[in-house]
Amino acid sequence: MSALFAAYTIVACAITGYILRLHVVDRELRRRAAALATTHASAMRVSSDLRSAA
Amino acid sequence: MDTCTASFHRRSISDVMCALLVAAMFVAIFWLAPEEQTMGEVQRIMYVHIAVAWCGLLGSLITAGAGLLYLLRRNIVCDQWAQAAAEWGWLCCGLTLVTGSLWAREAWGVWWTWEPRLTSMFILWTIQCGYLLVRANLDDPHRRARVAAVVAILGALDVPLVVMATRWFRGMHPEAPTMEPTMRAVLALSVIGFSLVSAGLVTRRRGQLGRQHQLGLADPAHSY
Numbered sequence: 001m002s003a004l005f006a007a008y009t010i011v012a013c014a015i016t017g018y019i020l021r022l023h024v025v026d027r028e029l030r031r032r033a034a035a036l037a038t039t040h041a042s043a044m045r046v047s048s049d050l051r052s053a054a
Numbered sequence: 055m056d057t058c059t060a061s062f063h064r065r066s067i068s069d070v071m072c073a074l075l076v077a078a079m080f081v082a083i084f085w086l087a088p089e090e091q092t093m094g095e096v097q098r099i100m101y102v103h104i105a106v107a108w109c110g111l112l113g114s115l116i117t118a119g120a121g122l123l124y125l126l127r128r129n130i131v132c133d134q135w136a137q138a139a140a141e142w143g144w145l146c147c148g149l150t151l152v153t154g155s156l157w158a159r160e161a162w163g164v165w166w167t168w169e170p171r172l173t174s175m176f177i178l179w180t181i182q183c184g185y186l187l188v189r190a191n192l193d194d195p196h197r198r199a200r201v202a203a204v205v206a207i208l209g210a211l212d213v214p215l216v217v218m219a220t221r222w223f224r225g226m227h228p229e230a231p232t233m234e235p236t237m238r239a240v241l242a243l244s245v246i247g248f249s250l251v252s253a254g255l256v257t258r259r260r261g262q263l264g265r266q267h268q269l270g271l272a273d274p275a276h277s278y
Contacts, residue, residue, distance in 0.1 A: 003096050003099065003156045003157065003159060003160045004095055004096050004098055004099055006156055007099045007102060007103070007152070007153045007156045007157070008099075008102060010149065010152055010153070010156075011102050011106065011149055011153065014145060014148075014149055015145075015251075018142070018145060018255065019255070022255065022258055022259060022262070025262055026262060029262060029265055029266060029269070032269065033265075033269055036269060
């Protein structure tokens with residue numbers, strides 16, 4: 001009985017861990033994409049300011 | 055409804071369906087399947103052991119297939135599929151070894167024996183470890199994909215050996231034990247359920263790798 005419990009617990013923990021890792025990577029990718037978009041937007045603003053100043 | 059919201063809804067529906075399927079599998083394994091007379095309760099390990107072994111072998115074959123496609127077409131999407139399948143295959147092969155070891159302790163009285171099926175599965179798992187190490191240590195995406203594809207194809211050569219080990223060599227591992235129809239049905243449900251959950255998770259991971267490539271970012275998974 002303890003072997004059965006151990007086997008199913010280990011499988012459940014491993015799969016839960018994999019799913020949690022997917023969530024964490026998803027969140028990190030979203031954060032990095034948002035940071036890239038912000039950098040791009042400010043670069044565009046600076047470029048437009050420079051063009052109007054010239 | 056925009057594309058992002060539609061994709062989120064699709065993913066939520068597939069998550070709920072996967073959860074329901076896993077719940078049905080557990081009900082079938084612990085309540086529907088009859089108790090085996092010789093080994094008793096511990097025999098129920100078989101339902102998860104065979105399912106994860108199947109997913110591990112399939113993961114290895116998909117990795118090799120996607121690697122071969124990459125070598126033929128030089129399309130990085132094939133390499134992303136290979137990586138996603140390899141990560142999941144590695145986890146499933148590891149779980150096969152662990153659940154098999156727990157079952158062997160009860161059935162044979164030993165945690166491990168260098169028996170043909172166990173040894174060939176262990177070799178496959180070490181090849182998968184090597185595959186992931188190769189990927190983690192090469193920076194150029196196309197060089198990484200090329201080297202990894204060769205490792206994956208070499209690794210897949212071990213899959214027929216794992217499958218046929220009980221027929222080709224003499225060992226302790228049972229070949230194809232006779233089972234009651236209910237046991238067979240529960241085993242089929244378990245294998246199908248695990249395969250669908252695996253397909254969902256591998257597809258999701260491939261999506262992450264695709265997004266990461268589009269953004270030109272390093273794999274955030276390497277940071278964890």
